[in-house]
Amino acid sequence: MESWDVEGVRAGVREKAARDPERACFGAETHRYQLTPPLPGAEIRAFEETHGIELPAEYRSFVATVGNGPAGPCHGVMPLTVPRPQAGEEWAVDDAWEEDRQPGRLSAPFPLAEPLPGRMGARADTLSRGTLMLAERGCGIFIRLILNGPRAGEIWQFDPDWGGCVPVSPGFRAWYTDWLDGP
Template sequence: MESWDEDGVRGRLRQMAAADPGRERFGADTHRYALAPALPEAEIRAFEDAHGVELPAEYRSFVAQVGDGPAGPAHGLMPLTVPRAEAGEEWAVDDEWTEDRLPGRLAEPFPLTSPRPGRIGAPADALTRGTLMLAEGGCGMYVRLVLNGPRAGEIWQIDVDWAGFVPVSPGFRAWYTDWLRRE
């Protein structure tokens, strides 16, 4: 399993929070620069077994070593498993998060072999099978992790109305650390 510098990630999040006390940066009012505890190996394995998938190593190691969201790009990382209340607060999950967890959906083949830029004529559901929603960017934009096929491990963004479904990062580590550096 690829290792993360948990202290480095959490330290950088503390710096980001200190530099943005009013939570003015995009998404900060949602994720609050906070990370939930890491998930136990047994919980991650149970998720994989229940959905018939193997999570890409970079993402799997993040939720196992660093945390299960929410601090992250866009409005923050969605939790892998059922959201837990932290300090009396609830994580909001939307229909995309719930749809991902329907039986068999994550294990289906990812239908695209190349980007699909521009307005999408097909229902988004037909294109997002075999991907896990990582973050919601607002206005119908979602960031998704490809789980299987030749594009497995890549991060793609879907915007049904304008930009299509296109890759935005070669993997979870690059996507997340780019956000940490950029902010």
């Protein structure tokens, strides 16, 4: 398993929060620089078995040791599974998150071998099969982890209206640490 410097990541998130007390950085108002507890290995395995997939090692290790979201790029890292709310908390997931986890969707073959710049329109739903939604940029633009095929493990941006499907990072670790180390 790809290990993470858990305390280093948590310290990095705290440092980012200290530099942004007004939560003015993009997405900070949503994720609030908070990490939820990691998921137990049994819960991750159950998710993989339910969906007939194997999560890329960098991401799997992150949710198992660092946290199940949300502090991270864009509006934050989407939870792999819905976090158990603490007393007085309420967790909500949107329709896109729930649709993403429909039976057969994650295990479907990822249909692209190469980037597809430009408008995707109605094809966005089909083109995002075989990917896991990691984050929302807003305006229907999502960051997704490719789960199978020759691009497995890569992070792509899906912008149905203008940007198309394009890679943004070679893997989860690079994508997350770029945010952590950035302004």
